[in-house]
Amino acid sequence: MGKLIIGNWKMHGASRDLAEADAVAADLARRPSSARVAICPSFVLLHRLAERMAGTAVAVGAQDVHANDQGAHTGDVSAAMLHDAGASLAIIGHSERRSDHFETCDQVAAKVRAALAADLEPIVCLGETLQERREGLALEVVLRQARDSLPDALAGKDFAVAYEPIWAIGAGVTPSLGEIAEIHAALAQALRQRFPNTRPAPILYGGSVKPANARDILALAEVGGALVGAASLKASDFLAIIRAADAAVAR
Numbered sequence: 001m002g003k004l005i006i007g008n009w010k011m012h013g014a015s016r017d018l019a020e021a022d023a024v025a026a027d028l029a030r031r032p033s034s035a036r037v038a039i040c041p042s043f044v045l046l047h048r049l050a051e052r053m054a055g056t057a058v059a060v061g062a063q064d065v066h067a068n069d070q071g072a073h074t075g076d077v078s079a080a081m082l083h084d085a086g087a088s089l090a091i092i093g094h095s096e097r098r099s100d101h102f103e104t105c106d107q108v109a110a111k112v113r114a115a116l117a118a119d120l121e122p123i124v125c126l127g128e129t130l131q132e133r134r135e136g137l138a139l140e141v142v143l144r145q146a147r148d149s150l151p152d153a154l155a156g157k158d159f160a161v162a163y164e165p166i167w168a169i170g171a172g173v174t175p176s177l178g179e180i181a182e183i184h185a186a187l188a189q190a191l192r193q194r195f196p197n198t199r200p201a202p203i204l205y206g207g208s209v210k211p212a213n214a215r216d217i218l219a220l221a222e223v224g225g226a227l228v229g230a231a232s233l234k235a236s237d238f239l240a241i242i243r244a245a246d247a248a249v250a251r
């Protein structure tokens with residue numbers, strides 16, 4: 001099955017960087033990929049990017065949604081607005097949201113419900129800190145976050161989960177392949193138990209995915225795709241990761 005490769009531009013990118021997305025779309029038009037590909041730019045670029053990506057193989061997503069569909073929430077953007085602007089998916093509960101904005105699992109679950117109500121496919125992020133990993137708590141923490149961040153409303157819906165160890169994000173280091181496989185297998189089992197009649201959600205790995213390590217990570221049967229930060233900003237790197245996903249499914 002094709003992998004899901006999502007670029008998370010975070011607070012990077014301006015008008016001129018839309019050309020990077022154009023280059024990704026053009027390459028995928030020339031040589032279609034087995035992967036489903038999406039780019040999540042900042043709110044201010046989202047509408048323009050969605051217009052440029054219409055009719056291409058690149059979907060557009062948001063990096064966050066508000067839990068309400070409208071109201072007096074200065075500076076926030078609702079899932080319905082994002083859908084209206086052309087988004088088809090939304091990253092929710094990224095560790096940078098959890099740490100910068102003190103988002104709790106309950107709030108993440110509410111945002112996931114809001115995304116579903118607006119027809120956005122939620123990409124729900126989970127991951128342990130370095131200290132938790134060192135104390136042998138990684139699995140326990142991630143499974144607890146999954147339990148509390150994934151609302152029952154996901155039953156029967158399309159969604160994805162991203163395992164992103166916080167200590168690997170933007171750090172240039174990743175867990176070992178065995179460590180990634182262990183967490184992904186446990187998450188897959190937890191999701192099967194929790195949502196038995198739902199199409200299995202892809203479980204993405206995120207945290208310093210780059211062209212050099214993408215193929216090995218994506219070749220793990222348990223890894224359904226990648227959530228890519230820094231390496232999604234340049235078309236050449238992002239495309240190399242997409243092609244690594246193709247190579248991983250082909251072998």
Ligand code: PGA
Binds near residue numbers: 168207209227229
């Ligand atoms: P990174 O970020 O690829 O730059 O480590 C991944 C993420 O935070 O989604």
